[in-house]
Amino acid sequence: MTQKTDSMTDAEIYREVFDAIVDGRLAPGEKLGQDELGKVFGVSKSRIRPILHRLTDQKIVVIEPMRGAFVARPSVEEAREVNTARQIIEEGVIRRAARSAAPKQIKILREIVAAEQAARNRHDSGQAHRLTGEFHCELAKVTGNDVVMEMVRELVSRDSLVVALYQRPGSSACSLHGHTQLIDRIAEGDEDAAAHAMRHHLKEVMETLDLDGKSNKSRSLINAFAHLGDDR
Amino acid sequence: MTQKTDSMTDAEIYREVFDAIVDGRLAPGEKLGQDELGKVFGVSKSRIRPILHRLTDQKIVVIEPMRGAFVARPSVEEAREVNTARQIIEEGVIRRAARSAAPKQIKILREIVAAEQAARNRHDSGQAHRLTGEFHCELAKVTGNDVVMEMVRELVSRDSLVVALYQRPGSSACSLHGHTQLIDRIAEGDEDAAAHAMRHHLKEVMETLDLDGKSNKSRSLINAFAHLGDDR
DNA sequence: GATATTTATATCGTATACGATAAATGGCAA
DNA sequence: TTGCCATTTATCGTATACGATATAAATATC
DSSP states (O other): OOOSSSOOOHHHHHHHHHHHHHTTSSOTTOEEOHHHHHHHHTSOHHHHHHHHHHHHHTTSEEEETTTEEEEOOOOHHHHHHHHHHHHHHHHHHHHHHHHHOOHHHHHHHHHHHHHHHHHHHTTOHHHHHHHHHHHHHHHHHHTTOHHHHHHHHHHHHHHHHHHHHHBOTTOOSSOHHHHHHHHHHHHHTOHHHHHHHHHHHHHHHHHTBOSSOOOOOOOOHHHHTGGGOSOO | OOOOSSOOOHHHHHHHHHHHHHTTSSOTTOEEOHHHHHHHHTSOHHHHHHHHHHHHHTTSEEEETTTEEEEOOOOHHHHHHHHHHHHHHHHHHHHHHHHHOOHHHHHHHHHHHHHHHHHHHTTOHHHHHHHHHHHHHHHHHHTTOHHHHHHHHHHHHHHHHHHHHHBOTTOOSSOHHHHHHHHHHHHHTOHHHHHHHHHHHHHHHHHTBOOSSSOHHHHHHHHHTGGGOSOO
């Protein structure tokens, strides 16, 4: 939990909102009122504004002029575009990883998959989803390049909105089998096979989605940030 | 530089500042005062601020707390990191391009190289540099994916700061030969060869830079007073 | 009774104001 | 002269204030 006495830094507030969106505690389409968020974090809206703009640049928030900010609701076309972008970028990533993977890094990847498995076994879909994203980020980390990692993180965060909007109930976005396959190909050092597996994996994710129906549920801001403390 | 008849829109102001930096009209390290920029564009600094923040997120501007905003001066490490990131991302890009290149798109690429050649023949280094960046963006455009194109654009813009800081006088960043080679490999549809050519090309660019000379600060000083003589 | 129009309210976007902090200036001592 | 400290100045970051616009409500009209 966080203290309420001293106001949080911009980076902390950003992180809170970002996580709330990516973790699904703020549903797509939900309104992000400046005054309301300001009250939640105990700051003025002048501090909230630039944070919303930053999230807008990352495409996980949209600002409609004179109407306000909302959690983005990526269209079907956008969902496809982000997925294609991931295919392109993460192909480069996994090829590099397959060339330069250290045993220690592979171990970390396997641990994440194990944690994913565990989370799914206890039906903690929230945590499972988070770890799924983290797997791909960690894969980018194998390249040792922070710039690339940030780009993958951005794509993954956008994808989490896609999943929130279009995932069929009961199905999981990333198959664990797919992840272990990726690791195996990397461990073998077969970059072509790894690249192929990655493209296949990402396409598979797309196929698990329901790009026609829509499920929209609204939740309150207070619930999303309940962990911060009650008195405000 | 530009007229300020009836206040410009935020996007226009952003574009002006962005282009000024990428085109080298604003040198790395130059101060970007809020009030000053506000006067230039005829708006209040409250409109300038978010633009500066956006440029900061793109890493072509740095904001030092309570000191102000400056055009970024990427370190040698950062220069290497951006270059590596380009190798990773643009490998994915060119592989995709090699798989799906349409003749019309290849024609566009060749036209850009021709324009590059022309600009260099008339010693318009500014335009030549701009077209060099545009070539890589257009290459990303071949994938038909705007998300990827934006990412490449961001990397290219950061690289232009690196070039401004570390390029050896008289040498050009991207060899025209390298670009034509990339196009040829794409036209042949040989994705492995294309990927190899891209990595080679980007590494070559790095080698034309003077990275292990002095630190950036003294470097610029030496350049500034080069006419005084070497010993002092 | 339903639709159109007017009024009211809430929220956004921008400008302005003000306290806080760093650079610049000037004076003083060595 | 050179180095150091106090004061001044300038600029930043945040809060507040205010006009503008969209949504909601209420009234009028058909």
